[in-house]
Structures are given as structure tokens and as C-alpha cells.
Amino acid sequence: MRDELTHAVEDYLKIIYDLTQSQGRASTTQIATALEVTPASVTGMIKKLAATCPPLLEYQRHRGVVLTPEGEKIALEIIRHHRLLELFLYETLGYSWDEVDAEADRLEHVISEEFESRITAVLGDPTHDPHGDPIPSPDLEMPSHATLCLRELRPKQSGTIQRVRDGDAELLRFLHAHGVVPQAGFTVLAYEPFDGNLTLQIEGRPAPVVLGPRVTRQIFVERIEEEQIP
Amino acid sequence: MRDELTHAVEDYLKIIYDLTQSQGRASTTQIATALEVTPASVTGMIKKLAATCPPLLEYQRHRGVVLTPEGEKIALEIIRHHRLLELFLYETLGYSWDEVDAEADRLEHVISEEFESRITAVLGDPTHDPHGDPIPSPDLEMPSHATLCLRELRPKQSGTIQRVRDGDAELLRFLHAHGVVPQAGFTVLAYEPFDGNLTLQIEGRPAPVVLGPRVTRQIFVERIEEEQIP
DNA sequence: CACCAAATTTAGTCTAACCTAAATATTGAT
DNA sequence: ATCAATATTTAGGTTAGACTAAATTTGGTG
Numbered sequence: 001m002r003d004e005l006t007h008a009v010e011d012y013l014k015i016i017y018d019l020t021q022s023q024g025r026a027s028t029t030q031i032a033t034a035l036e037v038t039p040a041s042v043t044g045m046i047k048k049l050a051a052t053c054p055p056l057l058e059y060q061r062h063r064g065v066v067l068t069p070e071g072e073k074i075a076l077e078i079i080r081h082h083r084l085l086e087l088f089l090y091e092t093l094g095y096s097w098d099e100v101d102a103e104a105d106r107l108e109h110v111i112s113e114e115f116e117s118r119i120t121a122v123l124g125d126p127t128h129d130p131h132g133d134p135i136p137s138p139d140l141e142m143p144s145h146a147t148l149c150l151r152e153l154r155p156k157q158s159g160t161i162q163r164v165r166d167g168d169a170e171l172l173r174f175l176h177a178h179g180v181v182p183q184a185g186f187t188v189l190a191y192e193p194f195d196g197n198l199t200l201q202i203e204g205r206p207a208p209v210v211l212g213p214r215v216t217r218q219i220f221v222e223r224i225e226e227e228q229i230p
Numbered sequence: 231m232r233d234e235l236t237h238a239v240e241d242y243l244k245i246i247y248d249l250t251q252s253q254g255r256a257s258t259t260q261i262a263t264a265l266e267v268t269p270a271s272v273t274g275m276i277k278k279l280a281a282t283c284p285p286l287l288e289y290q291r292h293r294g295v296v297l298t299p300e301g302e303k304i305a306l307e308i309i310r311h312h313r314l315l316e317l318f319l320y321e322t323l324g325y326s327w328d329e330v331d332a333e334a335d336r337l338e339h340v341i342s343e344e345f346e347s348r349i350t351a352v353l354g355d356p357t358h359d360p361h362g363d364p365i366p367s368p369d370l371e372m373p374s375h376a377t378l379c380l381r382e383l384r385p386k387q388s389g390t391i392q393r394v395r396d397g398d399a400e401l402l403r404f405l406h407a408h409g410v411v412p413q414a415g416f417t418v419l420a421y422e423p424f425d426g427n428l429t430l431q432i433e434g435r436p437a438p439v440v441l442g443p444r445v446t447r448q449i450f451v452e453r454i455e456e457e458q459i460p
Numbered sequence: 461c462a463c464c465a466a467a468t469t470t471a472g473t474c475t476a477a478c479c480t481a482a483a484t485a486t487t488g489a490t
Numbered sequence: 491a492t493c494a495a496t497a498t499t500t501a502g503g504t505t506a507g508a509c510t511a512a513a514t515t516t517g518g519t520g
Contacts, residue, residue: 006476006477008476008477008478027497027498028497028498028499029496029497029498037477037478037479038478038479038480039497039498039499040478040479040480040481040498040499040500041477041478041479042498043498043499043500044477044478044499044500045476045477045478047499048476061485061498061499062484062485062486062497062498062499063486063498089345092322093345093348093349093352094348095344095348099344102342103341103342103344103345106340106341106342107337107340107341109340110336110337110339110340111333111336111337112332112333112336114325114329114333115319115323115333118323118324118325119323122323236506236507238506238507238508257467257468258467258468258469259466259467259468267507267508267509268508268509268510269467269468269469270468270469270470270508270509270510270511271507271508271509272468273468273469273470274469274470274507274508275506275507275508277469278506278507291468291469291515292467292468292469292514292515292516293468293516
């Protein structure tokens with residue numbers, strides 16, 4: 001029914017979905033940075049996508065874009081492809097955590113509905129990818145997911161790692177080496193207000209690990225309330 | 231070391247490899263037909279590919295092209311991707327015979343070396359795809375394969391089906407329904423010189439099947455010499 | 461051996477998506 | 491409230507790969 005969207009259009013919609021999850025509207029510069037193109041190119045593309053019938057974006061000059069319902073539907077289809085593929089590569093082909101994102105970025109645009117439903121079946125209709133990101137359901141509902149950022153926690157607070165943003169393979173390797181992976185339990189040991197560093201004790205690990213704010217910003221957690229000692 | 235070839239270029243090289251397997255040179259019109267573009271577009275592209283450094287094609291005005299060794303190497307890489315993918319889709323994801331070609335046509339251009347080597351391992355370094363087409367080895371040697379066309383056989387001759395050209399899903403479904411699949415044994419019962427029809431008895435099948443020349447041309451076989459009855 | 465049909469090439473357009481450089485709008489600090 | 495810094499848009503250009511229409515080459519046949 002749909003398709004004949006270019007890969008470039010799909011990339012724009014996917015990135016705009018991600019950007020508008022955290023903030024209200026996605027700005028030209030944010031989109032340009034995320035896609036590694038110039039702001040001028042972004043302006044050209046978003047004007048086009050806002051002028052299609054039906055429009056895929058709602059655009060106001062100088063104040064960025066949001067997805068229309070039609071644009072969001074397409075974004076969710078691509079994100080579903082991406083995250084299913086990440087899990088498939090990880091589970092079925094034995095890829096490591098940090099390799100799946102780049103491969104999925106290319107495959108997400110070319111797989112058929114057939115491919116999607118076959119890997120869904122193989123994986124048992126999964127809800128989360130290897131980084132803990134939620135996978136939109138077959139009818140494109142996004143599962144609920146942790147929104148509490150690790151950066152917000154303070155000493156003595158405990159929780160479990162829920163998801164780690166992908167995109168930086170180096171970071172993912174580092175975190176994996178220190179046991180910072182989805183479902184890992186942890187307690188915050190220390191917080192440095194000056195540089196924003198958090199010291200974490202990951203459950204079952206010999207030594208604590210210190211993470212700066214550029215790292216803790218990428219990690220989302222679920223709190224576990226400590227037992228009251230009255 | 232190489233890549234930064236467009237999908238279009240890869241498609242041209244793949245098709246030219248196929249065409250030059252059967253005949254000497256690939257003509258503009260043959261390429262255009264196979265790729266579903268106009269002859270004018272083909273002329274433009276082959277001129278470009280013959281002018282790269284190193285050239286990927288050897289081109290003479292008005293008399294078609296052949297691959298240079300560099301062009302052939304790339305063609306074989308794509309063909310390896312394509313056929314590995316076909317087998318992977320068939321074996322691992324449960325695709326049917328007639329669905330794998332279209333999906334592989336899109337995936338072949340985007341998978342990484344990593345993906346290639348992981349599916350190679352899963353499949354056990356295979357040498358033939360589900361249609362019986364040979365898969366170039368990791369160092370791009372093409373395995374030997376049957377070149378005897380079913381169309382050449384005559385009554386009383388027997389053999390086994392070795393490969394069936396893909397590309398026509400309808401035909402593949404028809405052949406599958408009648409047991410005409412790689413490794414199937416058969417005996418030719420009749421030949422009609424007028425229309426070129428062959429009547430085949432497939433081993434283990436209740437009834438013979440009649441195949442016209444448009445079909446038998448697509449099928450390659452290995453002969454089994456009948457026992458001498460002296 | 462000349463001519464016609466088929467094949468091929470040339471010439472000129474088009475679209476998608478990118479770019480740079482220059483112009484303009486917004487915003488935050490004084 | 492102004493102005494400089496930043497963000498955004500406009501204008502114009504490039505590349506890849508396709509297209510149509512017109513010109514040319516080739517090859518087979520009378």
C-alpha cells in the first residue's frame with residue numbers, strides 16, 4: 001500500500017522520531033548533526049516532506065518540525081525494522097552488542113514485510129532489542145519503557161539498567177566490558193557535582209566503575225527503592 | 231578496501247556476468263532488458279564503467295561489453311552475496327523456493343563482510359543455492375556446475391536436475407509443484423520436434439509432466455547413462 | 461551493393477539529494 | 491532595546507542515474 005519512499009526519507013523520519021521523543025520539536029541543526037549532512041540539505045528535505053500529500057512533517061520556518069501521524073507511522077515501521085534486525089543479528093547470527101546498529105542501519109530500508117514477519121517469528125515476537133530499546137509491536141504500538149536517566153541518580157540509590165542508546169560502538173564495548181548491560185543491577189556509590197561523574201557498583205562485579213555525564217546521559221534505568229532501615 | 235560502488239553499478243556487473251556466461255559479449259539491449267531500463271541508459275552506464283580506473287568493462291562501440299578481471303571480481307562478490315542470501319533465506323528463515331530471489335536482490339547490496347561470513351558459517355560453507363546455482367567460494371572461485379541444458383535431451387535419456395534459473399517466481403512454483411527440483415531424477419519419455427515439448431517422468435512422481443522449450447531452456451541437468459542391455 | 465530494419469549511440473532533460481556561499485531570522489546578553 | 495552570535499533559509503551548483511527523441515551504425519536481404 002505505501003512504500004516507494006527513498007532510504008533518505010526513511011532516515012529523516014527515523015531521526016526526527018528519536019529527536020522529538022526527548023524534546024518538543026526537532027531543529028534543523030539537530031537533524032543535520034544526526035544525519036551528518038549540512039543544515040541547508042535538511043531545510044530542503046523537510047520542506048519537501050512537509051509538502052507531500054499527506055504531509056509527513058509539520059514544519060514552521062525557523063522553528064523545526066514534528067512528525068504528522070502519517071510520518072510517525074512510517075518512522076515506527078523503520079524503527080521496528082531496525083530493532084528487530086539488531087536483535088536478530090545478535091541472537092541468531094551471534095553479532096556483538098556494538099556491531100548490530102551499523103548493520104541494521106543499512107538493512108532496515110530493504111527488508112520486506114515477509115522478512116520482518118519471519119524474523120519476528122524466529123525471535124518470538126520480542127519487545128526489546130539488545131540495547132534495551134523497545135521494539136514497536138506489529139501494529140506499531142511502542143511498548144512502555146524506562147525514561148529515568150542514570151544521570152539523575154545520586155549516592156545510595158539502586159536500580160537496574162534498562163537501556164543504553166546505541167550509535168557509539170566504542171562506548172558500547174566499554175560498557176559491556178564493565179558489565180553495564182540491560183538488566184544489570186547497580187548501586188550509586190558516589191557523585192561528583194563538579195564534573196558530574198557517578199561511581200557505580202554493578203552487581204556481581206569486583207570493582208566499581210566511574211562514568212562521566214556524557215555516558216550516564218545515554219543510559220536509562222529503573223529505580224529499586226532501598227529497604228527502609230527504621 | 232574497495233566498495234563505494236552504487237547499487238546500480240553492482241546490478242550492471244552482476245547481469246553482465248550472467249549474460250557473458252552463455253555468450254561471448256553482452257549487448258546493450260540484453261542488458262537493458264535484464265535490468266528493465268532503456269538501451270540509452272545502458273550505453274551511458276557502460277561507457278562510464280569502461281572509463282573508470284581500473285576499467286570494470288571492456289567496451290567497443292556497437293558491439294557490447296565483457297567484464298575486465300576487476301569487473302568480474304566485483305560481479306562474483308555480488309553473486310556470492312546473492313546466492314548465500316538465497317540459501318540463508320531458504321534454510322534459516324523458511325522462505326520458499328520462489329521468494330528468495332527478489333529478497334536477495336535487495337539485500338545483496340547492503341550486507342557487510344561480517345554478515346557474509348556469519349551466514350557462511352551458519353550454512354556450513356555451502357557451494358550451491360536453492361536453485362542449484364553454484365556459489366562462488368570465499369576467494370571467488372566459481373564451483374564447477376552442470377552446463378547441459380534439459381532442452382538438449384531426447385527420449386530414453388535419464389539424468390538429475392542440477393539447477394533451475396531463478397527470476398520467474400511463477401515458473402518456480404510450477405516446477406516445484408511437479409517435483410522438478412535440484413537432485414530430482416528423471417527420464418525423458420517423449421520429444422515433440424514441432425513445438426519442442428519434452429515429456430518427463432520425474433522419479434517418485436505418479437504422472438509425467440510436459441515442459442515447453444521456454445521452460446526446458448532454464449533447466450540444467452547431469453546425464454545418467456542408461457544400463458546397456460546387450 | 462544498396463537499402464531497410466533493428467540496434468546503438470548521442471543530445472538534451474529530469475529528479476533526488478547532496479553541497480557551498482550568501483542572506484536573513486532568532487535569541488540571549490548587556 | 492540593541493547587537494552580536496547562532497541558527498536557518500535561499501540561491502545556485504553538482505552528481506548519479508534514469509528518460510525521450512533524434513541521429514547513426516550495423517547487418518541481412520533482395
